[in-house]
Amino acid sequence: MSPEDRFDALIEADERIEPTDPMPDEYRRTLIRQIAQHAHSEIIGMQPEGNWITRAPSLRRKAVLLAKVQDEAGHGLYLYGAAETLGVDRAELLDLLHAGRQRYSSIFNYPTLTWADVGAIGWLVDGAAIMNQIPLCRCSYGPYARAMVRICKEESFHQRQGFELMLELSQGTESQREMAQDALNRWWWPSVMMFGPPDVDSPHTERSMAWGIKRFTNDELRQRFVDQTVPQADLLGLEIPDPELRWNEERGSYDFGEPDWGEFKRVISGGGLCNRQRLATRVDAHEDGAWVREAAAAHAAKVAARAAEAAA
Ligand SMILES: [Fe+2]
Numbered sequence: 400m401s402p403e404d405r406f407d408a409l410i411e412a413d414e415r416i417e418p419t420d421p422m423p424d425e426y427r428r429t430l431i432r433q434i435a436q437h438a439h440s441e442i443i444g445m446q447p448e449g450n451w452i453t454r455a456p457s458l459r460r461k462a463v464l465l466a467k468v469q470d471e472a473g474h475g476l477y478l479y480g481a482a483e484t485l486g487v488d489r490a491e492l493l494d495l496l497h498a499g500r501q502r503y504s505s506i507f508n509y510p511t512l513t514w515a516d517v518g519a520i521g522w523l524v525d526g527a528a529i530m531n532q533i534p535l536c537r538c539s540y541g542p543y544a545r546a547m548v549r550i551c552k553e554e555s556f557h558q559r560q561g562f563e564l565m566l567e568l569s570q571g572t573e574s575q576r577e578m579a580q581d582a583l584n585r586w587w588w589p590s591v592m593m594f595g596p597p598d599v600d601s602p603h604t605e606r607s608m609a610w611g612i613k614r615f616t617n618d619e620l621r622q623r624f625v626d627q628t629v630p631q632a633d634l635l636g637l638e639i640p641d642p643e644l645r646w647n648e649e650r651g652s653y654d655f656g657e658p659d660w661g662e663f664k665r666v667i668s669g670g671g672l673c674n675r676q677r678l679a680t681r682v683d684a685h686e687d688g689a690w691v692r693e694a695a696a697a698h699a700a701k702v703a704a705r706a707a708e709a710a711a
Pocket residue numbers: 441470471474550554
């Protein structure tokens with residue numbers, strides 16, 4: 400069987416492609432781009448919430464938020480590891496991020512103005528992330544699919560801690576309820592846009608679906624997210640800021656308004672409120688960590704030399 404036939408047969412049988420299997424260059428490139436973008440989003444995503452760790456209102460909330468932000472660092476780690484199985488070095492990927500040549504999710508270019516934003520991010524942003532990521536546990540590329548299984552378990556904790564925070568605020572004082580509503584107003588549309596452009600403007604969707612990288616289209620996932628989230632907002636007694644939102648009996652789904660795709664494009668191409676700040680903070684953190692990488696590399700070299708000596 401030729402390498403091409405073997406790849407096609409594995410995809411056809413819905414089996415996993417492993418790092419040593421033959422794969423088309425374009426499949427490899429697509430995955431590197433997608434996994435890198437995903438890894439970058441995890442670590443940049445630590446910033447908006449990390450901003451609130453020192454101001455968490457109780458010890459319990461601080462511990463929960465710390466754990467969540469650390470989880471996101473871990474997600475970045477698994478994903479850079481998964482990308483490396485495709486033959487790239489994570490240092491290369493970080494250089495591309497720092498040079499602005501690879502993207503991360505545009506949601507993290509919005510500011511976190513109040514404590515309620517921590518709740519809204521967990522509830523909506525992590526909620527949307529789970530919706531996107533659960534199908535990735537069945538992605539055709541083995542190392543990516545396996546990384547996603549663990550990530551999804553942690554994301555579900557993130558979503559629940561966010562919802563619980565929103566519940567406490569929405570049942571609290573009038574000003575706490577208002578703060579929760581204000582956070583929902585600001586985070587709703589950016590979250591709906593997290594699924595990417597509408598299917599008609601998403602040129603790679605078809606090929607990614609044929610390769611088993613993607614299992615559902617952007618619009619399908621967006622619809623699921625809306626259908627799942629509206630009853631949760633009802634439970635919170637908060638109002639989703641979309642005048643066109645209504646239950647469609649015939650479709651058994653919610654109809655909803657069109658996001659501002661102009662804003663989406665603007666934020667993606669650098670025009671969001673926090674794009675510069677996020678990237679600058681990331682580059683500073685990387686430069687500050689240079690001594691740690693050097694020390695780790697020196698230690699690894701020593702251990703390897705000692706092992707070689709013992710074996711000689
Ligand atoms: Fe994550």
